[in-house]
Amino acid sequence: MLAVQLNPATHPIPAAPAASGQQSRSQSAAFPHYLPSRIDHAAPVAKGATLLDLTRLQSILCTTRKVKRGSALYRTHDPFDSIYTVRTGCFKTVITHRDGKEQVTGFQFMGEVLGLDGLCTERHNCDAIALEDSEVSVIRFALLASLCHQVSSIQHHFYSVLSGEIVRESAHMMMLGTMSAEQRVAAFLLDLSDRMKARGYSPVDFNLRMTREEMGNYMGIKLETVSRMFSKLKKQGLVDTHGKQIRIVNRLGLSRV
Amino acid sequence: MLAVQLNPATHPIPAAPAASGQQSRSQSAAFPHYLPSRIDHAAPVAKGATLLDLTRLQSILCTTRKVKRGSALYRTHDPFDSIYTVRTGCFKTVITHRDGKEQVTGFQFMGEVLGLDGLCTERHNCDAIALEDSEVSVIRFALLASLCHQVSSIQHHFYSVLSGEIVRESAHMMMLGTMSAEQRVAAFLLDLSDRMKARGYSPVDFNLRMTREEMGNYMGIKLETVSRMFSKLKKQGLVDTHGKQIRIVNRLGLSRV
DNA sequence: CGCCGTTTTGAGTCTAGTCAAAGGTGGTGG
DNA sequence: CCACCACCTTTGACTAGACTCAAAACGGCG
DSSP: OOOOOOOTTTSOOOOOOSSOSSOSTTOOTTSOTTSOOSOTTOOOOOTTOOHHHHHHHHHHTOEEEEEOTTSEEEOTTOBOOEEEEEEESOEEEEEEOTTSOEEEEEEEOTTOEEOGGGTTTSBOOSEEEESSSEEEEEEEHHHHHHHHHHOHHHHHHHHHHHHHHHHHHHHHHHHHHHOOHHHHHHHHHHHHHHHHHHTTSOSSEEEOOSOHHHHHHHHTSOHHHHHHHHHHHHHTTSEEEETTEEEESOHHHHHHO | OOOOOOOTTTSOOOOOOSSOSSOSTTOOTTSOTTSOOSOTTOOOOOTTOOHHHHHHHHHHTOEEEEEOTTSEEEOTTOBOOEEEEEEESOEEEEEEOTTSOEEEEEEEOTTOEEOGGGTTTSBOOSEEEESSSEEEEEEEHHHHHHHHHHOHHHHHHHHHHHHHHHHHHHHHHHHHHHOOHHHHHHHHHHHHHHHHHHTTSOSSEEEOOSOHHHHHHHHTSOHHHHHHHHHHHHHTTSEEEETTEEEESOHHHHHHO
């Protein structure tokens, strides 16, 4: 399989989770295999990439950056010059209204992309905050753009990543616009489960990295309501929760809430 | 100013609204001037485009398509091969959940882009429905992609359009996630007003092309609530409404709701 | 062990939803 | 050109679901 292997000495690859094997579907050579895109149904765009192309890719992924829990990878209005993929840890993206109200627009886990919001104004349009001590690959946009120009498979993959972000946000709007609190929480857990599975973790047992308040903000409900809905789903035997530890007991039932 | 002039005989340009003059800010040569992008703060990316480049652009914009009120420009799962810009009329985009619930994710007016959701899966991810008899420019994606490859200013503009869509959806999530019904309606009207202004129409007087139900669905509230909030804003002297006819009486007051 | 931030649960309130009915509007066909 | 019909909009009365405020329980960390 075509996959970029960075030098493990200078770029230690995060320990692969035990249960692996099903994570090759969503990958292309446009991004390293341990940084899968969240677009699981992405078209196979990497067919044309050659080893030479991939060598170039390494050169733009050469820097990493650590971000401490609670601090920002970037903030609204920061000049845009790079996008990022999460290597370890996880992030939330938050936009802030004039009046101070905040909206969590997404959570990003290992392999997911951050910073695409900055492309259109040359400045970032949200804050990206680490939910735990994290590390990202820094991809300078100018370099990525020139690589895209040279390698059409990477170009297409990048279009795909941008479009995928649009589609994902649409799904989030569906949640915010049409679902009851119980449905939102169920849909949220199922989405997390899918994403855990996509990166080789158990889709049944996982633990949350965000607080009830952050989840609630993301889902457009209050933290107390999140807690109540967890209790309700527990009572119905659909999930099992222990604080931030989640076990999905009845996946089908959850999807029917 | 650099602007593509299609042959008016074969490509009649929609009658320009009376009040014009302030709409050049958001334009670049990447799209014709009468098809302004919705990214008002777009960086000036067209500097490098030459007349020769622009001739190529004409060639990909050569087809138009008419869509009757109520019918679809494309539907979910249709194969993706083109994006569209609205020449006349307007559209809504709708995503449909398994259980049949629908969410209006946006309204598109003259000059705005449709179809970017299809890039990531090679199939469209929403329905685009004409709210009135409309006409679009059809831009075959393969051609646009090759043009982007040849002209870096167009490439950058296209990135910008994609990213702008992401940012716009974030703002919509903010509305859905954090605002009261009254605030949603006020924000909706202000957004429409800005967009009317950006295409040279009066930002104060305009008429809506969508029903209360479509507005409500977009804003995540019920049609009766939309109506009540219109009445409330009217009573406060902030707007004046007559069915679909809207007049913004106190813009500042509206923005403070 | 004790503290602080987080989570859970309860009671009461309020916003927006639901159901229902009347009033408008615009489009079509006679 | 007018009348009718279908659809859209407004308003009211009542209800339900989520929010607010409050307090207690839990959990992790120094």
